[in-house]
Amino acid sequence: MFSVKPPAAVVDIMTMLRRAGHTCYVAGGAVRDIVMGRTPADWDIACSATPEQIRALFARTIPTGVAHGTVTVLHRGASVEVTTYRHDGPYSDGRHPDYIQFVADVCQDLARRDFTMNAMAYDPIGGRLVDPFHGKEHIERRLIMCVGDPMVRFSEDKLRMVRAARFAAVLDFDIHDSIIAACTTLAAGVSQVSAERVIAELKRLLGGVAPSRGLRLLDDTGLMGYIFPExxxxxxxxxxxxxxxxxxxxxxxxxERAAMVLSPLGPVAAEQSLMRLRSSRNQATTVAGIIRGAERLADICLPQGRMPDAAELRAIARATGPDSLLAAVRVHLATRQALAATPVGTAAASGGDMPAQAPEADLGGHPLVLLAASVLASNPPLRVGELAINGRDVIAVTGIERGPAVRTILERLLDEVIRDPSANTRDRLLELAERFARGGADTTG
Incomplete structure (x- = not known):
């Protein structure tokens, strides 16, 4: 029926379940991917067997979530989650059902799921698709719809509102009006969801093919005001x-896209916002570094009407980290384009002498991006540890004692190397270190 074929381990597990008298299907997001012609990252199986029956049938299992009917079966080098058909009780805490009840009918199991595209079951052996809520039709229409009443689905788990936005961004699908209305009504409920769950969905949204779709849903419904009120x-x-x-x-x-969205806040406030959402310190500082670099580029390009030179780009890379330089350049250019509503690289968007570029041109081909890439390709020294001398050398040549003064000289040496990478030789840096220790500022000759 579909071109995507399941792994041998999945077929084996389903065959063994059926030989034992149980019904079983591939279910959930895997079926959505199959219908879309994509190979699923995970193949989950739903079946009529209870967790005890599943564990008795297979030699190697892990009781992953037995309370909710899930057992992980280890077979032929694969880990496959096998879950009993179930009906969920009320969600008093807004995330977990108060109780579950195992059922024998796969359609009852599908009825508890969030969106119709995730509420299909597929038998890859017999080629049968179970689709009681028209998920395949909605996929073909590129439309996200809830299973049943969105008010009920989102009241069960408030994170589903953010998941709707994430799917819109990742799949580039439209959102049904009923979902928009429910999100608008229930938006305040997202504040009850743990920050860790929200940031995980936002990361996937921002990594999608059409992030603007998801971001606009969050904004239009009021969800953004609870996620990023700043x-x-x-x-x-x-x-x-x-x-x-x-x-x-x-x-x-x-x-990089998070930096784009949060750039008006500035690097400090953007970092604080992400830390409030329990983003990792590394992720938050990365975003802040990109924004800081984009701001420095704007300080050069806009008032002076020119592109930065290689030395200025090296200085920015020193401040932001080399991994963030290209992202900072792209965010700077995209910001100018977005706010000026003119093609990237034109005078109005990027500064008077910035090279013009056709509206359809990719940011990757912009002269500033190419210059930044060239700077990085030359692997310039950007940290004190990359200098041709170290603190011990400074102490030896200057006679000063170990302490902050040594670090100050090393930082000044790095300033010189940022301006002129050819200065990063032992002899030249020792000469400069002596001069700095004597209080000299002249670095010529």
């Missing part, structure tokens, strides 16, 4: 929309 209160709706659109033109790296 953004909504300090940036007007039109500018936010422009920033969301600009994300679509950036590479599919979540944190």
């Amino acid at each position: 953004l909504v209160t300090s940036v007007d709706a039109q500018r936010r929309s422009q920033l969301y659109s600009a994300c679509d033109d950036l590479p599919m790296w979540a944190w």
Whole structure:
């Protein structure tokens, strides 16, 4: 029926379940991927067997989530989650059902799921698709719809509202009006969801093919005001929309796009916002570094109407980290394009002498991006540890004592090497270190 074929381990497990008298199907997101012609990353099986029966049938299992009917079966080098058909009770805590009840009918199991595209079951052996909620039709229409009443689905787990936005971004699908209405009504409920769950969904949203779709759903329904209230209160709706659109033109790296969205807040506030959402310190500092680099580029390009030179780009890479330089350049260019509503690289968007570029041109071909890539390719010294001398050498040649003064001289030496990488030789740096220790500022000759 479909071109995507399951792994041998999945077929074996399903065959063994059926020989034991149970019904079973591939279920959930795997079926959505199969219908879309994609190979699933995970193949989950739903079946009529209870967890005890599953564990008795297979030699190697892990009781992953027995309370909710899930057992992981280890077979032929694969780990496959096998879950009993179930019906969920009320969700008093807004995340977990108060109780579950195992059932014999796969359609009852599908009825508890969030979106119709995730509420299908597929028998790859017999080629049968079980689709009681028309998920395949909705996929073909590129439409996200809830199973049943969205108010009920989202009241069960408030994170599903953010998941709807994430799917819109990842799949580039439209959102049904009923979902928009329910999200608008229940938006405040997202504040009850743990920050860790929210940031995980946002990361996937920002890494999607059409992040602007998901971001606009969050914004239009009021969800954004609970996720990033700092953004909504300090940036007007039109500018936010422009920033969301600009994300679509950036590479599919979540944190570069996060920097795009949060850039109006500045690096410090953006980092604080992400830390509040329990983002990792590394992720938050990466975003802050990209924003800081983009701001420095704007300080050069906009008032002076020119592109930065290689030395200025090296200085920015020193401040932001080399891994963030290209991202900072792209965010700077995309911001200018979004806010000026002109093609990337034109005078209005990027500064008077910035090279013009056709509207359809990719950011990757912009002269500033190419210059930054060339700077990085030359592997310039950007840290004190990459200098041709170290602190012991400074102490030996200057006679000063170990302490902050040594670090100050090393930082000044790095300033010189950033300006002129050819200065990164032992003899030249020792000469400069002596001069700095004597209080000399002249670095010529």
